[in-house]
Amino acid sequence: MHTSIPLLRQLVISMLLLGSSIASAQVNTGLPIFELKAGIYQIQAELADTPKAREVSLMNRTSMPANSGMLFIFEQKAGHCFWMNNTKIPLSIAFIADDGKIVNIEEMQAETTNNHCPKAAVRYALEMNKQWFSERVIVPGTVISGLPRR
Numbered sequence: 001m002h003t004s005i006p007l008l009r010q011l012v013i014s015m016l017l018l019g020s021s022i023a024s025a026q027v028n029t030g031l032p033i034f035e036l037k038a039g040i041y042q043i044q045a046e047l048a049d050t051p052k053a054r055e056v057s058l059m060n061r062t063s064m065p066a067n068s069g070m071l072f073i074f075e076q077k078a079g080h081c082f083w084m085n086n087t088k089i090p091l092s093i094a095f096i097a098d099d100g101k102i103v104n105i106e107e108m109q110a111e112t113t114n115n116h117c118p119k120a121a122v123r124y125a126l127e128m129n130k131q132w133f134s135e136r137v138i139v140p141g142t143v144i145s146g147l148p149r150r
Contacts, residue, residue, distance in 0.1 A: 034071060036126070036146040038138050045071040045126060047148065058127060059086040069128040073148065080125060081117040084108050090130035095122045100143040105133050 031046040031053060048054045048070055058070055074080055082093055090110045095103045095118030106116040107130060118125070124147060133139070 031070075034146060034148055036071065036144055038133075038136070038142055038144050041136055041138070042067060043126070043128070043144075044068045047071055047073065049073040049148075057087070058089065058091065060088060062088050064089060064129055066129065066132075069126055069132070071147070072125040072127070074123045077121040077123050079117050079121055081115040082106075082108065082125065082127075083115055084110055084112045087111065091127045092130055092133050094126045094128070094133060094138075094144070095119070096124035096126060096144050096147070097122055098124075100145055100147055102133075102138070102140050102142050102144065104140050105138075107131065 031048065034045050034047055036043040036045050044065070044067060046069070048057055049072070054072055054074075057072070058064065072080070077098070080095075084091070087108075088110055091108045092105060093108060093116055094105045097103055097120065103122055104119045108114075108116050124144075126144060
């Protein structure tokens with residue numbers, strides 16, 4: 001019986017490590033960062049330009065620095081819609097045309113499955129902390145500069 005306690009302890013530790021590995025596997029890390037500008041504001045944007053990076057995006061994160069965000073780039077212009085399943089922080093999303101102009105901005109509540117869609121076909125979308133755009137009076141028509149070209 002004395003040998004089963006260390007075995008049980010090893011099993012519990014292994015399960016905890018496995019659980020933390022699975023949780024961390026669902027968080028994007030190490031994505032390339034691009035510096036963007038919206039008027040006078042600089043943005044450090046992580047780049048989600050692959051299907052996997054776009055799928056995981058900001059899921060399971062509990063915070064994001066004030067002037068940081070995630071830039072989504074799609075291969076084709078379309079009505080790419082977003083939702084907040086497994087996203088723990090409320091976000092704002094700007095849908096951006098190829099010329100860098102914001103088409104529309106949507107506020108998104110954490111942990112919801114409501115669709116948030118662009119008002120025109122786009123290839124770019126930029127997620128920032130909730131109300132980041134409105135607090136800086138960044139509105140549709142504002143140009144986001146520094147977008148990577150594909």
